[in-house]
Amino acid sequence: MKEIYCKTALTNSKVPGIDYSLNPYIGCQHACIYCYVPSLLHIDREEWKNVKVKKNLPNILMKELKKKSKGIVGLSTSTDAYQPIEKIYEITKKCLKLLLKHNWPIDILTKSKLVERDLSLIKKFERAKVGVTITTLKEEKWEGGAKPMERLKTIKKFANNNIHSYIFFGPIFPLINEKEIEYCIEEFISAGVNEIILDKLHVKKGIMEEIKKAYPQQYQEIKKAIYGDFYSKTFKKIKEYAKNKIIVIEAW
Ligand code: SF4
Numbered sequence: 001m002k003e004i005y006c007k008t009a010l011t012n013s014k015v016p017g018i019d020y021s022l023n024p025y026i027g028c029q030h031a032c033i034y035c036y037v038p039s040l041l042h043i044d045r046e047e048w049k050n051v052k053v054k055k056n057l058p059n060i061l062m063k064e065l066k067k068k069s070k071g072i073v074g075l076s077t078s079t080d081a082y083q084p085i086e087k088i089y090e091i092t093k094k095c096l097k098l099l100l101k102h103n104w105p106i107d108i109l110t111k112s113k114l115v116e117r118d119l120s121l122i123k124k125f126e127r128a129k130v131g132v133t134i135t136t137l138k139e140e141k142w143e144g145g146a147k148p149m150e151r152l153k154t155i156k157k158f159a160n161n162n163i164h165s166y167i168f169f170g171p172i173f174p175l176i177n178e179k180e181i182e183y184c185i186e187e188f189i190s191a192g193v194n195e196i197i198l199d200k201l202h203v204k205k206g207i208m209e210e211i212k213k214a215y216p217q218q219y220q221e222i223k224k225a226i227y228g229d230f231y232s233k234t235f236k237k238i239k240e241y242a243k244n245k246i247i248v249i250e251a252w
Contacts (some may be wrong), residue, residue, distance in 0.1 A: 001050065001051055001052075001053065001085065002050070002051075002052050002053070003052075003053050003055045004052045004054060004055065005028070005054075005055060005056045006054040006056060006060060007060070008060065008064070009022060009057055009060040009061035009064050009095075009237075010022055010064050010068060010073065011023075013074055013077060014252075015074060015077055015252055016105055016252050017072065017107065018072050018073070018074035018077070019072045019073070020068075020071050020072070020073045020074065020077065021071050021073075021074050021076065021077040021250075022057075022061070022074065022076060022095060023050050023054075023075075023076040023077065023078050023079045023081075024053075024054055024057050024076065024077050024079070024080075024081055024086070024089075024091035024092050024095060025042075025052065025076075025079045025080075025081075025083065025085065025086075025091070025135075026043075026051070026052040026054070026079065026081065027043070027047070027048050027049065027050055027051035027052055027223060028048060028049075028051065028079045028080050028083055028114075028144075028168040029049060029051055029080075029083040029084050029144065029166045030080055030083055030143060030144030030145045031048065031049045031086060032111075032142065032143035032144055032145075032211075033142045033143065033207070033210035033211060033214055034142060034143070034171055034201055034202075034210070034211070035048070035206055035207075035222075036202045036204035036207060037079070038206070039076065039204040039205040039206060039207075039231050040078070040204070044166070044204050045210070046060075049116065051079075051083070051085055052093060053085065053089050053091065053239025055089075055091075055199050057091050057094075057095060058091065058094040058095055058098060061095050061098050061099075062098055065098060065099070065100075065102045068156065070102075070103075070104055070179075071104070071105075072104075072105045072106070072107055072127075073097070073099060073105070073106050073107070074106075074107045074108075075092060075105055075107070075108045075109075076107060076109075080110050080112060081108065081110060081147065082108075082110040082111075082112035082114040082115045083112060083114075084114070086110075086112075086114055087114060091191055092118070093117070093118055093121070096118055096121055096122070097121065098145060098217060100121065100124055100125055102215075103126060105125070105126070105127035106122070106125060106127070106128050106129070107128075107129040107130075107131075108122070108128070108129070108130045108131070109130075109131045109132070109133060109168055110130075110131075110132060110133070110145075111132065111133050111144070111145025111146060111151060113144055113146045113147050113150050113151065113153075113154045115130065115132075115154060115158075116137070116154055116157060116195060117236040119157060119158065119161060119184065121165060122158070123161055123231065124161060126170055128163055128164065128186050129163075129164045129165070129166065130155070130158045130163055130164070130165050130166075131155070131165065131166040131167065131168050131197070132152070132155045132167060132168065133145075133151070133167075133168040133170070133173060133246055134148050134151055134167055134168070134169055134184070134188075135148075135170060135171055135173050135181065135211075136150065136172070136176055136180065136184070137149060137152070137180070137187060138173075138180070139185050141214055142173075142214055142215075143213070152187060152188075152191050155167065155191055156191040157191055159191060159192035159193050159194075160192065164194050165192070165193045165194055166193050166194055166195045166196065166197060167188045167191070167193050167195075167196045167197070168197045168199065168251070169184065169188070169196050169197065169199070169238075170197070170198055170200065170251060171197025171199050171200055171201035171202070171206065171242065172198065172199070172200065172201075172234060174201065174221075174222045174225035174226055174230055175218060175221065175222060175225070176194055176234070177251065178237065181234065181237060181238055181241065182241055185238065185241055185242050185245070185246070188246065189242075189245055192248065193246070195246065195247040195248070195249060196238075196242065196246060196247070196248045197248075197249055197250070197251050198235055198238060198248060198249070198250050199250075199251035200226075200231040200235075202224055203226060207235075208223065211223075235250060
C-alpha cells in the first residue's frame with residue numbers, strides 16, 4: 001500500500017449512464033482473475049494488488065465540484081471503492097459526503113459489503129444507484145470481494161430502502177448451466193433489485209493465462225465457450241427467461 005497525491009478527481013467517462021468516473025484508489029485488493037483494468041492502465045497484474053491510496057482526493061473533488069458541470073458520478077469504474085482499505089482511509093465516504101452536499105447524482109458498483117456502512121448516507125441522495133457484481137451464486141475462486149450470497153444480502157438492504165439497485169451479472173461464468181442461470185435470476189428478483197445488467201468476459205492481456213492457472217481441468221471448455229457462441233446463446237436465454245419479470249440490459 002502506498003499513499004499518493006492526485007491532481008484530478010473527476011474524469012470524463014465513456015460508460016453509458018455515467019458522466020464522470022471517481023476512483024479513490026489505483027489497484028484493487030479483490031484481484032479478480034478476469035480483471036482487465038491492469039491491462040488498460042498498463043499495470044502489471046501482480047502490482048495491481050498493491051493499492052495506491054489517493055489521499056488528497058476529497059480536497060481535489062471539493063474544488064472540482066464548484067467548477068465542473070453537474071453529472072452522474074460512477075464509483076468506481078477502474079477499482080472497487082469499497083475494497084478493504086476503504087475501511088481504514090474512508091476516501092469514498094469523504095467523497096460521498098461532498099457529492100451529497102453539492103447534490104450530485106451517483107452510481108456505485110461494488111463487490112464488497114462495506115458499502116452497507118454508507119447506506120444511511122446514500123439514502124440521502126436525491127438520485128443514487130447502487131449495484132453489486134455477481135458472476136455466479138456458486139463460490140468461485142476467480143474473484144475477490146464478499147461471497148456472492150453476501151453481496152445479494154447487501155443489495156437487498158439497498159432495495160428495501162428504496163434505493164435504485166441493480167445486479168451487474170458478469171462476467172457470466174462460462175461454465176454456468178441453464179439451471180443455475182434460472183436460479184440466479186430468481187434470486188436477483190427476490191432481492192428486489194430494479195434491473196439486471198449482463199456482461200461477458202473481456203479477454204485482455206494476461207486473463208486467459210490466469211484462467212488456465214485457476215481452472216487447469218476445465219480450461220479448454222472455458223476457452224471454447226468464450227470464443228464460441230456461449231454468450232450470444234446465454235444472453236438470449238436469460239432475456240427470454242426474465243421477460244416480464246425484471247428489466248435485463250446488456251453492458252456496454
Ligand atoms: S473488483 Fe473490479 S477492479 Fe477490483 S479486481 Fe475485481 S474486476 Fe478489477
